[in-house]
Amino acid sequence: MNQSLLSIIAFIGGVCLAIQAGFNTQLGVLVKKPILASISTSISGVLFAFVFVMLFSKDIPNIQTAKQVPWYLWFTGGLFSIIGITLYYFTIPKLGISKMISMGLCGQLVFSVVAGHFGWLDLPLEPITLKKMIGVSAMILGIAFINSN
Template sequence: MNQSLLSAFALIAGVLLAVQSGFSAQLGALLKKPILASACTYATGALLATAFVVVFSKEGINLQNARQVPWYLWFIGGLFSVTGITFYYFLIPKIGITKMITMGLCGQLLFSVVAGHFGWLNLPGDPITFKKLMGVLAMIVGIFLINLK
């Protein structure tokens, strides 16, 4: 797949997550329980993901590969995801979707640049460069301007 198509998919994924956050924040606000909105989101997601595996997977699960996965990798992503998403659902009705999404993206951006530089989470290293620092600074200024009253 070419880089332009992959970038378009990444942009669409961001839009989908923002829309999902808006709807689920409404659910959490109406229920007065953001954690219940997270439970509904993840239950629905688990059902749909399972259906996608059944429909789109060409081969079964390789149990030998599954046994080689460290135990914590089966759960830690869900822990961080449900915690972060619950914060979104709690904060969107209080600070607005624009501020929440932009501040969330800022957190993701800052962490990803540092984690990439040091190769954290067993991922490939991606050194911080001057150009990258200028891009991060430009995005932080942009986030500040977006949220300026």
């Protein structure tokens, strides 16, 4: 796949996450428990993922392959997902969606640049360059503008 198409797909993924955050924030506010909205996201996510695997996956890993995966990799993504999503649903009604999403993206960007530089989480090494620093700085400046009155 070429870079342009991958970039468009990534952009659409971000739009989907913002839409999902908006809907589930409404749910969290109505039930007065953001964690219940996170549970709803997780359960419905499992159901939709299962359908997508059945429709689009050519082969499913066998038991032997699944056993080779360290146990914690089956759970830690879900833990951080629930924490992050619940924090989104908690803060969106207080900050607004544009402020919360901009701050969330800033956290993702800063962490990803540092994690890539050091190869944390077994990620490919991506050294911090002057271009990356300028880009991160521009994003932080943009976030400051978004969050200013």
